[in-house]
Amino acid sequence: MDTHAVLQDAIAIAQAGGKIALSYFRKPLKMETKASSIDIVTEADKAVELYIAEEILKRYPEHHLVGEEGGGQGAASETAEYFWYVDPIDGTTNFANGIPYFSVSIALTDANRCPLAGVVYDVTRDDVYAAIQGQGATFNGKPLQVSQTSELINSVLVTGFPYDRTTSPDNNLKEWSAFIVQTRSVRCLGSAALDLAYVAAGRVDGYWERGINSWDVLAGMLLVEESGGKVTDYAGNDTPQNKPDKRYLASNGHLHATMIDILQA
Ligand code: IPD
Numbered sequence: 001m002d003t004h005a006v007l008q009d010a011i012a013i014a015q016a017g018g019k020i021a022l023s024y025f026r027k028p029l030k031m032e033t034k035a036s037s038i039d040i041v042t043e044a045d046k047a048v049e050l051y052i053a054e055e056i057l058k059r060y061p062e063h064h065l066v067g068e069e070g071g072g073q074g075a076a077s078e079t080a081e082y083f084w085y086v087d088p089i090d091g092t093t094n095f096a097n098g099i100p101y102f103s104v105s106i107a108l109t110d111a112n113r114c115p116l117a118g119v120v121y122d123v124t125r126d127d128v129y130a131a132i133q134g135q136g137a138t139f140n141g142k143p144l145q146v147s148q149t150s151e152l153i154n155s156v157l158v159t160g161f162p163y164d165r166t167t168s169p170d171n172n173l174k175e176w177s178a179f180i181v182q183t184r185s186v187r188c189l190g191s192a193a194l195d196l197a198y199v200a201a202g203r204v205d206g207y208w209e210r211g212i213n214s215w216d217v218l219a220g221m222l223l224v225e226e227s228g229g230k231v232t233d234y235a236g237n238d239t240p241q242n243k244p245d246k247r248y249l250a251s252n253g254h255l256h257a258t259m260i261d262i263l264q265a
Pocket of ligand 1: 068087089090091092093159160161162163189190191192193209211212213216
């Protein structure tokens with residue numbers, strides 16, 4: 001597998017998909033709800049995923065594609081060696097409200113969901129965050145590095161709230177309350193993929209979120225790891241993407257143990 005060539009394809013496809021998203025941005029949109037009344041999908045999400053899926057499978061028909069708005073195309077998941085995880089618009093709520101913080105997220109993984117290459121494209125800023133396993137991560141072609149912050153009180157963290165928060169008591173309010181009084185600040189920006197890219201870029205020092213899907217985070221996870229950071233579940237176990245409870249903790253590494261203590265309290 002030539003991961004360099006794959007990444008170049010993924011970047012070009014993410015940028016072209018982003019252009020499609022922009023053609024719908026801040027215009028009247030058709031939208032529907034998904035699993036819960038606060039989880040929406042717009043016609044733009046569908047159009048962008050259709051484009052990305054076609055472009056990927058044109059080039060890699062023997063791979064399997066998992067997409068937020070459908071997916072399931074390409075080779076059978078039981079036999080495929082490589083998988084693509086696609087979130088056509090990560091941050092749909094922002095997108096639908098005209099807030100310019102959303103991204104296209106594309107990851108190539110092996111059959112164990114370990115990311116080999118990934119891109120997060122910040123559509124409205126035309127910024128490309130990209131990584132290849134074992135070969136580092138870049139921001140618009142320049143190397144990325146996580147922050148050096150080692151004291152929680154000096155950190156800025158980012159999180160998101162699960163779509164089942166209106167009915168589940170496991171709604172992140174306890175964790176939010178704990179971190180907001182022990183850090184410089186906590187943000188809820190609205191695109192998990194971009195949040196992880198910000199951890200990789202050292203703009204925020206850590207991220208946690210429950211109930212997040214693989215297509216939201218696999219590219220971002222690779223960005224963090226390849227920028228010197230760490231990604232686990234809330235208990236510090238590796239490969240959170242293969243755990244059923246979908247809890248993700250990403251940090252610059254220095255804050256990881258402290259964040260685990262608070263998340264486990
Ligand atoms: C959502 C965003 C948001 C996060 C949600 C995700 P979507 O993705 O990443 O930041 O808090 O959990 O589902 O639905 O906009 O693709």
